[in-house]
Amino acid sequence: MNIVLEIIINILLLALLPWLICVASVFIHEIGHAVGYMLATKDRNWRIIVGSGKRMFGSKRFVVNLIPFGGLFLTKEEGRLDSVKKKVAMWLGGPLATFLLLIPLVTLRVNLTKLGTPDILGTDAVKFLVSFPLLYNLIIFVLSLFPAPYSFGVCKGLDSDGLQICKLTKRSRDESRK
Template sequence: MLIEIIIVLLVVSCSLFIHEMGHAIATVTVSKNSKAEVFLGSSSKAKKLRLSFGRITCYLTVAISGFCEYSIPKESPPFTYKQKLVFYLGGPIASLLCFVTLFIASHFVSGIAGNIIINSAGANFFLFITSLIPWTYPRFLGGLPSDGLQILNLVKANRKQREFST
């Protein structure tokens, strides 16, 4: 029983890491001066595994929530509407691609490893769906707005700005 709980926590943490790395990769792709930080769990940097990949820094632990922050140098212009949209869509797209890859891979592996792979695929699909629903996560999951809610708010603000300028 304990081993199953540990495996589930590791699968969830890996799925979250992939999702948040999608946001981070989108960030450093859309702007050559931007940097990204990925956090699993709280925003604390203490007692976490620190990994750096170029302009992406990750603070990792076993967790059921995570988020990605980006920073742009003050001399650079702020992110445009399209750059923000790419940032918000990066995580769900990474989760979807991971789901498809793991789902296909699960057909070639049997036994316990196959079960872990198909359940990992399911976790990524669940993360893909739930992150696109416009809602605010419960406090125990970070209490932040979902990617879907941030996309919706971004589209509304852009529409209002276009209506105001015409």
């Protein structure tokens, strides 16, 4: 009976949890943008879209789509971001949130061998549950800071956070030289 339960749990973990991990990771990244935006502007009129494809669920402020790769933080009033500092605060919020999420994930992964695994879960499943979010968030962190346009998903054609920051700082330097 124990082995059957382990197999069922492992199947559920391998099917549903990766999707939930991806949604949560993108959501946390986008919430980071929201926090940066709200701290810089005091404005609460914004919206977050996680993923692309068929809409799974949502509200006025949040939408989660079937394919959880990429996300968008949208403001209702662009005019609130009236300085380079405010824009940088918003653009850095996402990568900072992802970085802060990486800290406990790295700590957990490093200490995994010391913690042991619960009897009901297989060792491979536990390693996967720790390693997958770590790797996924590391990818989000690197891709968001790499200064290039996105070529896939809901962000296709948009500039990465890193590219947005590079463009802002370059424009700011150019204007200060005039």
